[in-house]
Amino acid sequence: MDWLKGMNSVTQYIENNLTHPIQYESLSRIVGCSVYEFSRIFSFMAGMSVSEYIRRRRLSQAVFDIQTGNDKIIDIALKYCYESPTAFARAFKELHGTTPLSARKMGVPLKTYPPITFVLTIKGVNEMNFRIEKKESFKIMGLSGYENGECKTGDSLTTLWREFMDNYNFRLWNGGGTDNYHTAPFWQVAAYDFQSDGGRTKVIIGAEYKGKKPDGMTVQTVPAATWAVFTISSPTGIDYVPAAYTRIVTEWLPSSQYERDESVPSLEVFHGGDADSPEYQWEIWMPVKNK
Incomplete structure (x- = not known):
């Protein structure tokens, strides 16, 4: 397995499925290792857990839906796999510092987390x-x-x-x-x-x-x-x-x-x-x- 290609395939899979449930088994299968190994490797390479990365990407995309569309907040919450508008609002405020309703106003500062791209670095200096x-x-x-x-x-x-x-x-x-x-x-x-x-x-x-x-x-x-x-x-x-x-x-x-x-x-x-x-x-x- 080309790990650079595999990890970028993982992030692309996540992007394609932000509005669907994402199973760790599906992600680990892409790179050919166990869920245990994959979750630790991803966390080490990305600097955050898999679930945190998915959460940030979903809430980043939700901002665009809130600001550019007329969908109800409850519909946007369900679209990004939140069980209730309350859970969505709590997660949204934790990340963006404001509520989903307030985010519809012009001039409100918000955050975005772009998709991760894994790139080649020089390794192998230390013996194994x-x-x-x-x-x-x-x-x-x-x-x-x-x-x-x-x-x-x-x-x-x-x-x-x-x-x-x-x-x-x-x-x-x-x-x-x-x-x-x-x-x-x-x-x-x-x-x-x-x-x-x-x-x-x-x-x-x-x-x-x-x-x-x-x-x-x-x-x-x-x-x-x-x-x-x-x-x-x-x-x-x-x-x-x-x-x-x-x-x-x-x-x-x-x-x-x-x-x-x-x-x-x-x-x-x-x-x-x-x-x-x-x-x-x-x-x-x-x-x-x-x-």
Whole structure:
């Protein structure tokens, strides 16, 4: 996939569908990656989330409808996929600083956000450390939930991680004591499915399964696959993970002999250490197949 062409195809698709519901699955399919990966890469490259970009474009176009036409505000709200004129007016004022009715007056200052165009930049200066591994099918146990693609503090993914760290991490890290849930080497792993559910990506956060699990955890089988394993030296917060995925998908994949294997979830693997340290090392396991 030519990522420059693919991302510009995404923004063109959004432009063509501003008056229709836009599904994250449709956007990620254009560039050939999972919803989870796409949402992070778009946010990193565009400087805003996908939903925020769509919101700004719809409200920018709504200005022209308000100022140049005679349509009712409720009709314009419905046209741009708002459920009610109240929700539309609230979003409009948040962006433009005035109400839709006031925007019909001459001389009212308003904002516009033009469509994004992704352009070529010089990359590849910094090295990327990776290895190729073939691994038989294995199982992971963990807390299961959904990630909504926005990667915001306080969202369902953050809540899931907090529950895991508060209630399960210590028990698994220490081998479960007499329960013997896990044997070394310890894998703290998050698996993100390629297939999503209504724009949400299924995620399971836990560790490699060795035959016994704590109550409240589920077990998921990861199929046999070839993996491109990238060692990342950075903290693991939301300011760093999207940058790592962006480099892998936009720099490494296009120049390699591989493409992403969409039938297998991607993994994030964490070992012991200070995850807030710039020297902390963690891994992204990207399932790949020959082009």
